[in-house]
Amino acid sequence: MAQAQVPVTVLTGYLGAGKTTLLNRILSEQHGKKYAVIVNEFGELGVDNDLVVNADEEVFEMNNGCICCTVRGDLIRIIEGLMKRKDKFDGILVETTGLADPGPVAQTFFTDDEVKARTRLDAIVTVVDAKHFLGQLEQGDEAEEQVAFADVILLNKTDLVSEDDLKKVESKISAINRYARIFRTQKSQIKLDAILDKGAFDLQRILEFEPDFLHHGHDHDHEEEVKSLSLTADRPVDPDKFQKWMGALLQLRGPDIFRSKGILAIDGAPRRYVYQGVHMMMDSDWGTPWKEGEKRFSKLVFIGRNLDGENLQRGFNDCLK
Amino acid sequence: MKLDFSNPAWQQTLPPGRSVAADAPAAACAFSKEGAIVAFALGDGRVRLLPADINAAETPAGEPLHNGVVLALVGDPAGDGFVSGGDDGRLLRIAADGTASEIANQKGKWFEHIAAHRATGAIAASAGKSAFVVKGGEMKEFGPHESTVADLDFSKDGSRIACAHYGGVTVWSIGQVTVAPRKFAWRGSHVALKWSTDGKFIATGTQENDIHVWRVAQATDMRMQGYPAKVKSLSWTADARFLYTSAQPVFTAWPFSGKGPEGKPALQFGEEGAGMISVVAAHPAAEFVAGGYDSGELQLGDIKTRRSVVLKMADGSAITCLAWSPDGYKLAVGNDAGTLLVIDLRR
CATH class of the missing domain: 3.30.1220.10 (CobW-like, C-terminal domain)
Incomplete structure (x- = not known):
């Protein structure tokens, strides 16, 4: 059946940043759209929905000698399975665990022909905890890499920090990744059309957008x-x-x-x-x-x-x- | 066995048969053990049963049995119905009249693959990282494996099962849970598996567009490379002399008689289709083979004469499943648009 490629949104973010809150909102709000959601922890979602699929983040290394060519085989399998449904959906959301490297999940969409034919990676959305982000950067590479991979960033829990601290966090985010679009949010409240099916991965933004306010620091x-x-x-x-x-x-x-x-x-x-x-x-x-x-x-x-x-x-x- | 493979009229009109339009993709199809009924697993939760006799009256569609997609289906080796698995985590036994009873429920997982062993009446089904063998009202779990079981199959005598996963294949002894499983290792993700009809070989298709074959007794292995896509469909001939593979525009069979396929090219024949073979099914008794294409054609071939005929399916949607009747005279075909076809090839 010839059908348009289904947009896929990858949702990353450190532990406790607000991913589950965002997913619950996407699943429970009346927006007239149907999303399949691939989560790593079934029980955390408050919403019972037959389009919620549990995944174990099964990463394998491609057999090509390249150590960074790691792929989520479970995602390939799940997407193939979802495509057999009679009822189609408007998008797929893939949630990753708080400590996950976003690399394998993104690479999956470059690897498998069937997945490529039927879906397109729309955007990597990273939820950042405004209060704890700077501390998380000290604890390992995950928080930094999640921001580096992002097309869209939800700077969440802004109500818990001062405007000065917010600016510090934003400036740190921009130092890592100046091309991501940043939205300030509280309790992951955002208009869904700001983050879903945006074609953020389709690059128009890098043409229209050239932040120069950070150039001074780059030396x-x-x-x-x-x-x-x-x-x-x-x-x-x-x-x-x-x-x-x-x-x-x-x-x-x-x-x-x-x-x-x-x-x-x-x-x-x-x-x-x-x-x-x-x-x-x-x-x-x-x-x-x-x-x-x-x-x-x-x-x-x-x-x-x-x-x-x-x-x-x-x-x-x-x-x- | 006489099948009318050379009938040129089939290129214009399909052989005698029955075509039913379901409004959901077909994921799998199978004949019942004695061949009286054919069934199709559908993307709306239904298992569509039809009389295999193409002249018999059509049975009604029935209600969905699964809440979601029916992912796997086999003829029940211990009855006259079927066994189905779904993405609702349920494994169902379906009687010939279409009534279903639950064999297993693994909430949150998908029952994705089922294998049946005719002689012993056992079935093996995979859900998540485990395989479950159901035999005579008993169910045993094998696993968990290191990753989700991507396919599984019985040994020829039904005493063992082989499960494909990341890093290779694990073979379990069904009767002796305490016996440590045997591992056949090869890096990468193995996505399809078939144990040879003579029991000597286990073949897998991998995520990286090649196939891997182990000699079970010696645990030696071989790799066939050069496919342009993942090989998701494998089928051994009844005499185990050839292994057919999908992901080529013509029939592709690796020779396993004599010293095996090492150093030999695959045997290729048939007309080049518009796309690739997406599903291939060797005939249960004779030298015939059926191949369904992702471009919607169906090709029937004869490896002895290397002749073949291309049948045009009506809507050009990818063929997703094929099954031969046990007597080898009928072929069931399902596609991504929900066209369900049973053709009678008896001359």
């Missing part, structure tokens, strides 16, 4: 820290050179690069070339056409650890005509 960044940066070019991109460069870069630096996204003006092509990657896996497609007389330019975004902006820009410049 002092500690090498080990997670940060985000962008590369731009006015000259057209040679597709062969780009493929070769990006392939080699992700092969070599994949474990450190959480997300990479780009919109490219390929030499002679009438459409934008859009691509996105999670660690070593990437996927690309033709996007919207360039308008007559429109200024064509390219932009890449990287979010990761130990990123050397100058080096990356040099490599990218070598791919230009």
Whole structure:
């Protein structure tokens, strides 16, 4: 049956950040939409719904020698099963455990052909606990990585902290990932259309959005820290050179690069070339056409650890005509 | 056995049969043990029973038996009905009249795969990380495995079951729960499993587009690579000389007679379909094979003569299940749009 790809929203967030509250709202509110929800802890949800599926976060390593190519096999199986339903749904939400690395869940949507044909990763939404986030950063890599992977961030429990502290948290979030959209929330209260089926993964945002208010800090960044940066070019991109460069870069630096996204003006092509990657896996497609007389330019975004902006820009410049 | 495989008229019109439109995708199909009834597992919770006799009056659709998708279905090896599993966590025994009784309930899990053993009347079903064997009113649990059981099958004599999961296959002795299970290890996620009809080999399809085969006695293994997609459907011929696999545009059979398939190419024949074979079913007795395509065609082939005929299904939806009747004269076909077909191939 030919059908549109079902949008998938991945919901991450540290323990106690407010994911379950958000899920309960999505399942109980009257919004006229039907969502299948894949959760890791059945009992936590207060709502009984036959579209709630329990998953065990079964991660396996791809047999290709790449240690960061880890995938959620259980998700592949569950999505295949959901697609056999007579009643279709408007979207799928995947909740991850508080300490989960968002990598495997995101990579699943780059790995399996059937999953790719039937679903599309719409956005990674990360719920951040405004009161505890800075402390959580000290306790391990999880809280930082969850923010690094995010397309959308719910800065939750804002009622528990002062405006000054909120600004500190926001500034820390932006230092890690300046390309995520941040919403301040209390008790995970947000209009669902702000986070669901947004096509946040489809990259328009990285074109329209270039925050510059943080540039001043970037020279002092500690090498080990997670940060985000962008590369731009006015000259057209040679597709062969780009493929070769990006392939080699992700092969070599994949474990450190959480997300990479780009919109490219390929030499002679009438459409934008859009691509996105999670660690070593990437996927690309033709996007919207360039308008007559429109200024064509390219932009890449990287979010990761130990990123050397100058080096990356040099490599990218070598791919230009 | 005579089947009319060369009938050119079938390319225009299907062989004599019965076609029923269900309004939910078909996930699985099966004939009852004696072949009198054919059943289809549907995405609306129904198990649609139809008389296998294509001229007999159609039975009504009935009410949904599962609350959700019926994921797995086999002919009941201990009766004249069926056994079904669903994403409602229930395993049901369905009588020939369509009434159902619950065998097991694993709330929060899915009963996803069922295997039946004809001679012993046992069934094995997987839910989550465990497999359950039901025999003569008793149920035994095997597991938990390291990850969800992705497929399972009986040994030829029914004394063991093999379960596929991350990292390989685990073989359990059904009669002796205390005997430690045997592990056949290979990295990665194994998503389909079939024990060979002579009991000597266990084959799996993996997430990474290859198939893996173990010699059970020697525990040696082999890998066949180069598929463009996951191999989710495997089928051994009745004489165990060939293993058919999906995920190719033509019939693809690995030769297992003599020294086995190592160093030999797979045997390929048939017309190239518009898409890939999504489900393949070797004939229960003779050299025939049926292949359903993700592009909706159905192809029947004869490995001896390498001849084949392509049958056009009406709506072009991916074929999701195939089953031969025990006598080998009828074929049940289900697709993603809910077209349920039974054709009679007797010459």
